[in-house]
Amino acid sequence: PKPNIDPTAVLIKAYACQRRTPLKHHNSFLTDALEILSQNAEYNDNEGRSVAFRRAASVLKALPYRVKNMEDLKSLPCLGDHSQRVIKEILEDGSSREVESTRQSDKFQAMKALTGIFGVGVRTADRWFREGLRSPDDLFRTGQQLNRAQQAGVQYYDDLQKPVTKAEADVISDIVEKAVRAVLPGAEIRLMGGFRRGKEVGHDVDFLITHPEEGKEEGLMPKITNWLEEQGLLLYQKTTRNSYLEKMDGPARAPNNMDRFERCFSIFKLQTGSERASVSGWRAVRVDLVVSPYSQFAFATLGWTGSKLFERELRRWAGQEKHMSLSSHALFDSKQNLYLRAKTEEEIFAYLGLEFIPPSERNA
Numbered sequence: 001p002k003p004n005i006d007p008t009a010v011l012i013k014a015y016a017c018q019r020r021t022p023l024k025h026h027n028s029f030l031t032d033a034l035e036i037l038s039q040n041a042e043y044n045d046n047e048g049r050s051v052a053f054r055r056a057a058s059v060l061k062a063l064p065y066r067v068k069n070m071e072d073l074k075s076l077p078c079l080g081d082h083s084q085r086v087i088k089e090i091l092e093d094g095s096s097r098e099v100e101s102t103r104q105s106d107k108f109q110a111m112k113a114l115t116g117i118f119g120v121g122v123r124t125a126d127r128w129f130r131e132g133l134r135s136p137d138d139l140f141r142t143g144q145q146l147n148r149a150q151q152a153g154v155q156y157y158d159d160l161q162k163p164v165t166k167a168e169a170d171v172i173s174d175i176v177e178k179a180v181r182a183v184l185p186g187a188e189i190r191l192m193g194g195f196r197r198g199k200e201v202g203h204d205v206d207f208l209i210t211h212p213e214e215g216k217e218e219g220l221m222p223k224i225t226n227w228l229e230e231q232g233l234l235l236y237q238k239t240t241r242n243s244y245l246e247k248m249d250g251p252a253r254a255p256n257n258m259d260r261f262e263r264c265f266s267i268f269k270l271q272t273g274s275e276r277a278s279v280s281g282w283r284a285v286r287v288d289l290v291v292s293p294y295s296q297f298a299f300a301t302l303g304w305t306g307s308k309l310f311e312r313e314l315r316r317w318a319g320q321e322k323h324m325s326l327s328s329h330a331l332f333d334s335k336q337n338l339y340l341r342a343k344t345e346e347e348i349f350a351y352l353g354l355e356f357i358p359p360s361e362r363n364a
């Protein structure tokens with residue numbers, strides 16, 4: 001689309017958190033392929049390989065031009081031999097044999113279907129695959145033992161496979177706001193995840209909730225879920241308590257994506273269709289609710305905006321380049337041996353020595 005860009009003059013930084021990555025870019029024909037290989041590596045429990053392909057794809061998402069030949073890639077970071085081979089084949093032949101055979105393989109398709117069930121991770125899916133199971137129907141047929149989340153996952157499988165639209169996310173926002181206002185006036189609610197980054201569809205809707213008076217937010221989640229239950233709006237919910245303690249969870253803890261906020265994985269019953277009762281129905285929608293103390297709200301906001309790779313790269317940057325440890329709760333400076341307080345995302349980027357990247361350009 002922009003023929004006058006000289007690819008050799010474009011400088012792309014090595015960490016995704018140093019780059020602007022828009023939602024729409026010029027190289028989906030390559031990034032889709034690399035992401036298949038990334039996903040397949042994840043299914044095979046090879047995290048290093050999975051991240052390598054994901055980083056390669058992410059670099060191509062940040063390019064202001066469509067890749068035409070291998071020369072265009074000369075000065076780009078994060079493109080390993082394997083990724084380059086795949087790209088070369090696609091540029092020359094239109095597709096990569098490795099990617100196509102992966103996409104069509106029994107294992108890939110089964111793992112995709114099984115991990116696509118809410119409550120099912122790679123480990124469980126892999127065990128089922130080795131037992132010969134391939135789909136949610138197979139689980140049902142063979143009477144597999146399922147936990148409560150997985151039962152809901154199988155029950156609402158078709159609905160949960162359907163992307164959630166921004167319009168549906170807005171309706172859910174209104175409901176969540178109403179619920180929160182009813183149980184804790186003055187609380188603040190923010191739409192997070194992919195929708196905050198400007199996505200038009202998502203696999204779920206993510207919310208972060210806080211209250212300007214620190215402490216008021218304690219124990220808030222059960223009140224919210226009770227309110228929602230009473231209105232008949234919840235098909236499933238599992239709440240976990242806040243277990244964060246700065247003393248124990250701070251610098252000593254290994255960097256990890258999972259945080260310790262009070263949170264709720266849920267499935268909403270969302271009314272759909274027109275107002276006329278005769279055609280109104282409902283669908284199931286996955287909703288994540290997270291409650292954060294006000295003092296951690298900026299970190300929680302940064303941590304729950306994503307993308308997943310952007311988050312991972314922020315933490316890697318903090319550790320490797322700044323001797324700091326970043327989580328969704330706090331930023332710890334190992335050199336000064338102290339926690340750095342922040343009220344806004346901008347302040348956190350500044351502490352990290354990074355240019356501020358707005359949410360819409362964190363689609364790494």
Ligand code: GTP
Pocket residue numbers: 192193194195199201202203204205206257258259303304305306307308311328
């Ligand atoms: P879609 O929902 O697929 O549209 O994309 P998304 O980017 O919204 O993904 P998701 O809902 O899975 O996650 C939203 C953000 O929250 C991402 O940045 C995740 O890294 C982050 N996230 C998800 N689960 C956790 C968690 O347990 N702890 C922390 N700290 N972050 C999480």
Ligand code: MN
Pocket residue numbers: 192193194195202203204205206
């Ligand atoms: Mn999401």
Ligand code: MN
Pocket residue numbers: 193204205206288
């Ligand atoms: Mn989520």
